[in-house]
Amino acid sequence: MSTEYDITTTLDVKGENCPMPVVKTRQRVDDLTEGEVLEVVATDSGSLSDIDGWAGSTPDVELLDQVEDGDVYTHYVRKTE
């Protein structure tokens, strides 16, 4: 799978459940600088809705893409400020 953005770092939350994917994504985004992209790899099917909802209500992030591949859900989040 190819993406049109450069991934700065990857967060692996496979096997973890709510609220960990969102909470750990937030913590990791805090370490990024503007424009950097975090790849989040999860197996929690709720993470599709949760990370989408979180990113939509959070001012300093933009959800670029969500990819579902079998039991693995990959999210791409850019820090915007």
Place this chain on the structure above:
Amino acid sequence: MSTDTPAGEAADAATLQAQIQDLEERLADVEAEDDESMKMTIVATKGSLDMAYPPLILASTAAAYGWDVVVFHTFWGLDVLHEEKADNLKLSAVGNPNMSVPNALAALPGMDALASRMLRKKIDENGTATIQELIDLSLETGVELQACQMTMELLDYEESDLIDGVTTDVGAATALNHMADADIQLLV
């Protein structure tokens, strides 16, 4: 005809100008209020293993949203902040219609411990965070976990019995002040 004098127009313009200025100031105040981050207050009253989860999951997630979050722990909710008890919260087998054991059997000695062990095993297998992990995460991400002073005294808990980082010496008025300003208030 007489009201259309230049002097009258100037007075009207000045009045309008003042009204516009007043409205602009009030709009700026409203916008400034909107910019303030969301606030959530949760009152956590339960200390059973199942009921300890919802407040901590919501609190840590709200912190990820950048919200200002207070969880006020009172009565058995205080056990969730107790250094020793927090790791050993129990699930009640009696009066729990979701469990397949009849109440007459569930009331037997050791059944609560058995039910708690089973839930802990499921939590572990499912990759669900432990209560201790959620407390650590909440404190790390800026959630204020408050311990009701009245309950502390009622249950004979000392400040040193509580997990580090918990806010003590607070009462109902402190909780109400935060609630009055909060966008979301929950009693669990």
